Amino acid sequence: MYNAKAYSASGATSPLASSTIPRRDPTENDVQIDILYCGVCHSDLHQVRNEWSDVMPTVYPCVPGHEIVGRVKVVGSAVSKFKVGDLAAVGCMVDSDGTCPACKEGLEQFCPNFTLTYNFPDQHLGGVTYGGYSDSIVVDEKFVLRVPENLELAGVAPLLCAGITTYSPLRHWGVGPRKKVGIVGLGGLGHMGVKFAHALGAHVVVFTTSPGKSEDALRLGADEVVVSRNEDEMKKHTFSFDFILNAVSADHDINPYLNLLGRDGNLTMVGAPSKPFEIPAFNLIFGRRSISGSPIGGIAETQEMLDFCGEHNITADVEVIPIQKINEAYDRLLKSDVKYRFSIDMASLKSE
Numbered sequence: 040m041y042n043a044k045a046y047s048a049s050g051a052t053s054p055l056a057s058s059t060i061p062r063r064d065p066t067e068n069d070v071q072i073d074i075l076y077c078g079v080c081h082s083d084l085h086q087v088r089n090e091w092s093d094v095m096p097t098v099y100p101c102v103p104g105h106e107i108v109g110r111v112k113v114v115g116s117a118v119s120k121f122k123v124g125d126l127a128a129v130g131c132m133v134d135s136d137g138t139c140p141a142c143k144e145g146l147e148q149f150c151p152n153f154t155l156t157y158n159f160p161d162q163h164l165g166g167v168t169y170g171g172y173s174d175s176i177v178v179d180e181k182f183v184l185r186v187p188e189n190l191e192l193a194g195v196a197p198l199l200c201a202g203i204t205t206y207s208p209l210r211h212w213g214v215g216p217r218k219k220v221g222i223v224g225l226g227g228l229g230h231m232g233v234k235f236a237h238a239l240g241a242h243v244v245v246f247t248t249s250p251g252k253s254e255d256a257l258r259l260g261a262d263e264v265v266v267s268r269n270e271d272e273m274k275k276h277t278f279s280f281d282f283i284l285n286a287v288s289a290d291h292d293i294n295p296y297l298n299l300l301g302r303d304g305n306l307t308m309v310g311a312p313s314k315p316f317e318i319p320a321f322n323l324i325f326g327r328r329s330i331s332g333s334p335i336g337g338i339a340e341t342q343e344m345l346d347f348c349g350e351h352n353i354t355a356d357v358e359v360i361p362i363q364k365i366n367e368a369y370d371r372l373l374k375s376d377v378k379y380r381f382s383i384d385m386a387s388l389k390s391e
């Protein structure tokens with residue numbers, strides 16, 4: 040074991056603060072990464088404050104962070120994908136059983152025995168896993184991604200959660216040329232959805248409650264912007280969409296969006312509102328519409344997404360912060376006061 044610097048929370052109401060955590064010495068299959076940037080996901084805040092206590096109670100100290108990019112410092116003797124000095128990235132998972140039907144199909148995100156990057160039982164050291172708000176992490180090479188050299192690294196970090204979470208359903212539902220695609224909500228997830236749908240060649244319509252976001256939506260790649268509160272504007276799009284990606288986590292009525300789907304249209308949730316939806320069956324029956332949800336993506340698809348980003352020069356729009364500003368960043372996250380993701384410059388941890 041060795042000690043790594045980190046920022047951790049010691050309880051649900053404590054701010055994140057400088058600390059030291061143990062990391063395992065790399066085994067023969069492991070890659071040790073010096074972390075350069077870590078994105079700030081809304082899940083980090085939920086976990087730090089134990090807001091998901093019913094499903095995943097938080098174990099303290101908690102070191103969040105699952106949008107990790109850095110450089111390889113050490114490789115185990117059996118590692119074949121990486122050499123010292125390579126760029127590398129880690130997302131929401133660091134392990135899985137490798138034997139279940141989901142793993143065999145490369146869909147590790149559905150493995151019943153996966154290990155999440157933080158606040159999950161650590162198979163090696165006991166206790167729980169510690170995430171990317173740290174200067175270093177050790178991960179089995181199977182769960183380490185290659186990063187294209189041409190991308191700006193601060194903006195690469197959020198691709199590992201916000202990126203794959205939007206890319207995966209767009210691919211699954213066949214988004215491409217001649218498809219009309221809606222993106223609901225222009226935040227950390229939504230802004231990535233717009234970039235990907237545009238790069239995949241679809242006609243992209245952004246739905247927003249704030250007319251002030253129109254200009255930004257168009258800059259990100261939208262072909263049209265609809266203010267969802269304007270019923271007349273909404274009506275013009277009735278029965279016309281192939282696919283709608285809903286990235287809104289605030290409670291809202293999704294029926295106005297279901298009514299915009301055409302035949303066999305699908306609406307996929309990547310946002311997670313707390314209140315259950317009420318959906319009249321006829322809103323699904325007419326047009327054979329469907330509604331679904333989607334979590335992150337498998338390792339192979341995450342690599343595909345990063346390679347796609349390299350080819351199309353796509354990164355997240357980020358505000359880079361030093362780790363010392365993380366508690367302030369959480370407060371701003373609650374007010375959606377960021378365009379569109381915070382990315383922590385981990386060099387700031389050196390002074391702790």
Ligand SMILES: [Zn+2]
Pocket residue numbers: 080081082083105200201
């Ligand atoms: Zn996340």
Ligand SMILES: [Zn+2]
Pocket residue numbers: 135136137138139140141142143147149150151152153
């Ligand atoms: Zn599995």
